[in-house]
Each structure stands twice: as structure tokens, then as C-alpha cells.
Amino acid sequence: MKIEQKLQQILDKSWSNIRLNREECKYLLSIDETSYASGLIRNTANSIIRSKNDNSAIILGQIGVEISPCPGKCKFCTFGDGHTKFEPSRIGQEELQEKMISFCKEGDLYALYLMTMHEYDLENFLNTIHYAKKIAPPTTQLWSNIGDTDLDTFKEIKKAGITGVYHVCRLGEGIDTSLKPENRIKTMQNALDAGLELYTCCEPIGPEHTIDQLVDNIFIGAEMGIYQHAAMRRVPVPGTPFAKYGQISELRLAHIVAVIALCTVTLPTMAYMGVHEPNQLSYASGANIITAESGANPRDCQSDTSKNRGMDMARCRKMLFECGFTNIRRGDESKIPLDFEYLVKTNSLD
Numbered sequence: 158m159k160i161e162q163k164l165q166q167i168l169d170k171s172w173s174n175i176r177l178n179r180e181e182c183k184y185l186l187s188i189d190e191t192s193y194a195s196g197l198i199r200n201t202a203n204s205i206i207r208s209k210n211d212n213s214a215i216i217l218g219q220i221g222v223e224i225s226p227c228p229g230k231c232k233f234c235t236f237g238d239g240h241t242k243f244e245p246s247r248i249g250q251e252e253l254q255e256k257m258i259s260f261c262k263e264g265d266l267y268a269l270y271l272m273t274m275h276e277y278d279l280e281n282f283l284n285t286i287h288y289a290k291k292i293a294p295p296t297t298q299l300w301s302n303i304g305d306t307d308l309d310t311f312k313e314i315k316k317a318g319i320t321g322v323y324h325v326c327r328l329g330e331g332i333d334t335s336l337k338p339e340n341r342i343k344t345m346q347n348a349l350d351a352g353l354e355l356y357t358c359c360e361p362i363g364p365e366h367t368i369d370q371l372v373d374n375i376f377i378g379a380e381m382g383i384y385q386h387a388a389m390r391r392v393p394v395p396g397t398p399f400a401k402y403g404q405i406s407e408l409r410l411a412h413i414v415a416v417i418a419l420c421t422v423t424l425p426t427m428a429y430m431g432v433h434e435p436n437q438l439s440y441a442s443g444a445n446i447i448t449a450e451s452g453a454n455p456r457d458c459q460s461d462t463s464k465n466r467g468m469d470m471a472r473c474r475k476m477l478f479e480c481g482f483t484n485i486r487r488g489d490e491s492k493i494p495l496d497f498e499y500l501v502k503t504n505s506l507d
């Protein structure tokens with residue numbers, strides 16, 4: 158089977174660790190995910206990412222620590238003010254401890270996100286970090302997933318024990334949300350300026366998004382010195398204004414994951430590539446980050462997502478094993494062999 162010369166050149170560039178540009182990203186995204194060419198793109202991303210880190214994957218955990226009707230009003234999120242059914246609540250120390258022990262008891266959690274709404278109580282968040290720091294093993298990093306934040310606050314958060322930040326300028330930011338794209342990007346820069354690692358994502362991808370919109374969104378992170386990139390498809394959460402628009406397939410998501418991986422893998426800081434929500438096609442297409450979730454989750458109607466959409470640590474280990482990863486990395490980059498015996502030892506078989 159012959160492939161287009163342009164595709165061959167792009168794949169050769171990727172193997173030679175040469176950065177891809179926007180036009181090449183656009184070309185790759187325009188390829189049908191059911192085609193032979195898509196198979197080549199996904200396999201190339203898969204091989205390159207795995208070769209960069211000894212066939213390792215990482216498990217992240219996320220705990221929603223605060224819920225309130227969110228002024229972000231994102232039309233796809235279950236917490237948006239105006240359509241949320243959730244009552245305001247906060248996780249207590251005992252519950253946080255219980256959830257953290259369940260995430261960390263085997264010592265193979267790379268990092269734990271503490272997530273709030275767009276607006277959050279800084280004092281409470283700092284207390285939560287201090288408390289989480291006491292419980293987290295030294296091989297688990299603490300990261301934040303919070304709203305727009307200034308430089309001084311990020312410095313304070315870093316001092317309390319956070320090392321990485323998840324922040325995105327979403328597809329449709331400012332149109333499908335009440336937030337300003339420029340503030341989202343400024344927050345990403347603030348995190349980097351505070352000396353924090355930045356993890357971003359092209360999200361939330363829906364069937365209506367154009368290739369140009371995806372390219373613009375992907376390159377916000379690709380041009381900022383991020384540590385990790387990712388792709389997330391929009392989940393049509395019942396009760397949210399966007400639920401009626403449906404969703405893209407996991408195969409299309411895997412194709413987008415592969416393209417983002419190829420466009421960012423040359424960044425010196427990039428070794429890990431994420432996908433939301435976890436799916437095997439994407440872990441065979443360049444993704445190697447999986448996230449276990451507990452507590453509040455913007456893609457779920459249940460107040461504790463671990464009882465519904467969220468995957469627990471055991472299911473995460475099992476999915477990584479099934480997708481052929483042979484190591485789990487801890488937050489200090491040490492490796493644990495991921496094999497059948499490890500699944501047995503950690504009670505991760507079905």
C-alpha cells in the first residue's frame with residue numbers, strides 16, 4: 158500500500174525528532190481516522206512515545222475538593238452556574254485522607270490533582286495542600302487543577318507543596334464559557350513563571366469542532382513549554398446545554414491523541430501524553446497517562462465520580478497492562494515493572 162509523500166515526510170520528521178508545524182498538524186488531523194494512513198500515524202506516535210520512556214506509563218489521581226455553582230458557566234460542565242444540580246460542598250480532612258490512602262496505598266501514583274471550581278477559597282485550598290502533603294508518599298507529586306490564578310498565588314501554592322498545574326484554554330473559551338481566553342493563557346504563563354510544571358489539554362473536543370480550531374488550541378500548549386499535553390473528548394453529560402450535540406468516537410479521539418503526540422513530543426520537557434477519558438485505542442496511539450478519579454468531576458452527574466464514570470487505581474493498572482505497558486513510573490521517575498504478578502499483588506485483576 159502506497160502512502161502520500163507528504164505523510165511519509167511528516168512521519169520521517171517525527172522519527173528524526175524534528176518539530177512539526179501548524180500546517181503539518183492540520184494535514185494530519187484532516188486524515189480519516191478509519192484509514193490506513195491513520196493507522197500509520199497512530200502507530201508512529203505510539204512507538205515514539207514508548208521509546209522515549211522505556212515503555213512506561215503514569216497514573217494520575219484527581220480528587221475534587223470543592224463544589225459550588227461555578228461562574229465559569231461552561232456549557233459542557235456539570236458544575237456550571239445556571240444549570241448545575243449540585244449543592245455547594247467541600248471535602249473534609251477525614252474524607253480526603255480516606256481517598257488519598259486508596260490512591261496511594263501501593264505507592265504507584267505519579268501525581269495527585271487537587272481540583273476546585275473556577276473560584277476557590279485560597280485559605281482552604283492551602284490547608285488542603287498542607288494536609289495532603291502529610292499523607293502523600295514522597296514518590297507522589299501534588300498538582301492543582303484550579304481556576305484562573307495570579308503569579309503570587311501560584312508562588313504561595315508552590316510553597317505549600319504543589320509542583321504541577323493543569324490548566325487549559327478550552328475550545329470555545331469565551332463563547333461556550335463565561336471565561337476569557339486571555340486570562341486562561343495568562344494563568345498558564347503565571348504557573349510557568351512561578352516555577353511550576355504545566356500540563357494542558359485540547360478539550361473538550363466535540364463533533365462540531367473544525368480542524369483549524371483544534372490546531373489553534375493544540376498549539377497554545379505546544380508553544381508554551383508544557384510538560385504534558387493531552388486530548389479530551391466532550392462527554393454529553395445529561396443536564397448540560399451541550400448534551401444534545403453528541404460526541405466523537407474513541408477512534409477519532411485516538412487519532413487526535415496521536416497527532417498531538419507527534420506535534421509535541423520534540424519538546425524537551427514532554428515524555429507523557431494524556432487522554433480523557435481512558436480508552437485502549439488511545440493507549441495504543443501515543444497516550445501514556447491514565448487518570449483515576451474520585452469526588453467531584455465536571456463530566457459526571459454523581460457527586461463522587463468513583464461510583465460512576467471515574468476509574469479506580471486497579472482498573473487503571475489493568476488497562477495499562479492490557480495496552481502493553483511494562484513499567485509504571487512514580488513521581489520521582491523510578492519504575493515499577495508492570496506485569497501479571499504486579500496486577501495480582503495489587504488486586505488489580507477483575
Ligand code: SF4
Nearest residue numbers: 227229230231234275
Ligand atoms: S469546567 Fe471548570 S470552570 Fe467550567 S464550569 Fe466546570 S468547574 Fe467551572
